[in-house]
Amino acid sequence: MRTVEEHQAVVDALLRALPEEMVPLAAAHGRVLARDVAATVALPGFDNSAMDGYAARWEEVSRTPVRLPVADDIPAGRTDVVPLAPGTVQRIMTGAPLPAGADVVVPVELTDGATDVVEISNCPARGTHLRAAGEDIAEGAVALEAGSPLGAAQLGLAAAVGVTELPVRRKPRVLVLSTGSELVAPGQPLLPGQIYESNSRLLVAAVEDAGGEARQLHFVPDDVGQFLGTVRSEVATADLLITSGGVSAGAYEVVKDAFRELGTVEFAKVSMQPGGPQGAGTVDGVPVVTLPGNPVSAFVSFEVFVRPALRRAMGYTHPGRLHVPARLTGPLRSPAGRRQFLRGRFDGGQVSQVGGPGSHLVAHLARANCLVVVPEDVTELPAGAEVDVVLIEGALQ
Numbered sequence: 001m002r003t004v005e006e007h008q009a010v011v012d013a014l015l016r017a018l019p020e021e022m023v024p025l026a027a028a029h030g031r032v033l034a035r036d037v038a039a040t041v042a043l044p045g046f047d048n049s050a051m052d053g054y055a056a057r058w059e060e061v062s063r064t065p066v067r068l069p070v071a072d073d074i075p076a077g078r079t080d081v082v083p084l085a086p087g088t089v090q091r092i093m094t095g096a097p098l099p100a101g102a103d104v105v106v107p108v109e110l111t112d113g114a115t116d117v118v119e120i121s122n123c124p125a126r127g128t129h130l131r132a133a134g135e136d137i138a139e140g141a142v143a144l145e146a147g148s149p150l151g152a153a154q155l156g157l158a159a160a161v162g163v164t165e166l167p168v169r170r171k172p173r174v175l176v177l178s179t180g181s182e183l184v185a186p187g188q189p190l191l192p193g194q195i196y197e198s199n200s201r202l203l204v205a206a207v208e209d210a211g212g213e214a215r216q217l218h219f220v221p222d223d224v225g226q227f228l229g230t231v232r233s234e235v236a237t238a239d240l241l242i243t244s245g246g247v248s249a250g251a252y253e254v255v256k257d258a259f260r261e262l263g264t265v266e267f268a269k270v271s272m273q274p275g276g277p278q279g280a281g282t283v284d285g286v287p288v289v290t291l292p293g294n295p296v297s298a299f300v301s302f303e304v305f306v307r308p309a310l311r312r313a314m315g316y317t318h319p320g321r322l323h324v325p326a327r328l329t330g331p332l333r334s335p336a337g338r339r340q341f342l343r344g345r346f347d348g349g350q351v352s353q354v355g356g357p358g359s360h361l362v363a364h365l366a367r368a369n370c371l372v373v374v375p376e377d378v379t380e381l382p383a384g385a386e387v388d389v390v391l392i393e394g395a396l397q
Helices: 004-014 152-160 199-210 224-237 254-262 295-313 362-367
Strands: 020-024 053-056 066-074 089-092 104-107 117-120 142-144 165-169 173-178 213-216 240-244 265-269 277-283 286-291 323-328 339-347 350-353 370-374 386-391
Touching: 004 277, 004 286, 004 295, 053 066, 053 117, 089 117, 142 152, 173 199, 173 224, 199 213, 199 240, 199 295, 224 254, 224 277, 224 286, 240 295, 254 265, 254 277, 254 286, 265 286, 277 295, 286 295, 295 339, 295 362, 323 339, 323 370, 339 362, 339 386, 350 370
Parallel strands: 066 089, 173 213, 173 240, 240 286, 323 350
Antiparallel strands: 020 165, 053 089, 053 104, 066 117, 265 277, 277 286, 323 386, 339 350, 339 370, 370 386
16 A cells, blocks of 8 residues: 555656746736746836935935925936936935935925925935835846746736746646546436536646646546547647546446556555545556545545646646644544545634545535645544644635
8 A cells, every 4th residue: 555655756757847838927827937037127227216205415404494496396207307406406206216416305294395495394314215226126136936936926026127928837738537327417317326427527626726727528437448539539638637436446447447458557545535546657658647536535636646746747846735733623533544634624723624534525525625634643633632734725715
């Protein structure tokens, strides 16, 4: 039986770093930077004012009160600023270029606000309310580092330093295929023994949440020939195939039967619950990960094995979910020798278990916002015990 870490390494090894592509800033949100990007200009690009007020020579306004003529107006965006003449001030707006010769900006609140001859009642220290050119970032310095997720702040910086497009890792193209003769499309009438197919929708959303592009293949019945035909007709354009179902130890396990014929997919038991039966390998050279068919098992397996591997291939420096410590609101039990991933509800440093350990309890999964991780050597924990919690959708909202 494999450990969780051993199977994580197997899945990680399947997925190589995705190729780089250049995209415009408008298409870069949520992507991962493939290499360092340098600033094409300094920020700020020129000395400017941090306040609305009056640009002045400190020695001429430090002894207050003082009255000086207002020689000019400098709004933000002005490009023809003249040097500050001795014995004068220039009215200046926030972000406007500082005139040569000025070494302080007196806020308008410390004056009478006049536009011809201004009276200054108080003066800040020399150098106050000035922004020096390049104090944020110098021209040519690294603005964004490889591996940076591109959110609002990063894209704002890219635009501010004059970058129009960014090198990012291509999104992984993932095929999702569920198997089972008992599966019926949602909305269709159910016969006795049939269930609505839900795993592919769950896994497509999980892939997209991880940053990939997912395509759902029509689920196939438990027929080895039809399964292999479907897979081989579609897999050539994919970076990864994810299947769900058909990997347990019983009869009619179509995924296991079909891939064993190829000899390129290895199946193993992993010491975890839910999600013990797993498989990984290649089909016609394309990586494939086979997940269990129960919805909770499929979800947990994706979170533990597939999501971090996908995000690592996309260039994320830290591809895993956020882990935080939390205190249990009630006692729990766990099977010896298996790492348990219980569904939980995290709130304010505490976590409560949501539903039981059953891998079919998808309604309880939908109410959870975290996974409670119980180590293999722990069989029970009292209320108040500290546990490791993996935050998933909505945990920080």
